[in-house]
Amino acid sequence: MSSTTIWHNPRCSKSRQTLQLIRERGIEPIVVEYLKTPPSEAELADALKALGFAPRDLMRTKEAPYRELALRDEGLSDAELLAAMAANPVLIERPVVLRGKHAVLGRPPENVIELFE
Numbered sequence: 001m002s003s004t005t006i007w008h009n010p011r012c013s014k015s016r017q018t019l020q021l022i023r024e025r026g027i028e029p030i031v032v033e034y035l036k037t038p039p040s041e042a043e044l045a046d047a048l049k050a051l052g053f054a055p056r057d058l059m060r061t062k063e064a065p066y067r068e069l070a071l072r073d074e075g076l077s078d079a080e081l082l083a084a085m086a087a088n089p090v091l092i093e094r095p096v097v098l099r100g101k102h103a104v105l106g107r108p109p110e111n112v113i114e115l116f117e
Contacts, residue, residue, distance in 0.1 A: 006096070034089050054078070059081070069088070
């Protein structure tokens with residue numbers, strides 16, 4: 001069985017709900033408080049591939065660093081966006097749940113159920 005990891009923010013209700021849904025299935029995931037321990041650019045790239053997302057799909061566009069770093073600029077490369085997310089993890093949408101080569105965004109939390117079917 002593949003291990004399950006959640007990029008978690010305990011202050012976020014959706015993240016807490018997603019973690020609870022995982023635990024209700026008898027699974028104790030690896031909990032990474034990504035604001036304290038941000039994923040590397042490589043980890044972000046792997047997660048994006050598993051999610052089937054482009055970097056912008058995983059960005060919180062209403063956060064101050066998004067505006068301050070002018071990340072809306074369509075001329076920015078994926079590598080530049082990944083670097084910004086790694087340096088400013090508040091930009092990463094949450095929660096991300098990874099299991100093997102698969103991943104889902106826990107918005108809504110019920111999305112996580114597909115990883116365990």
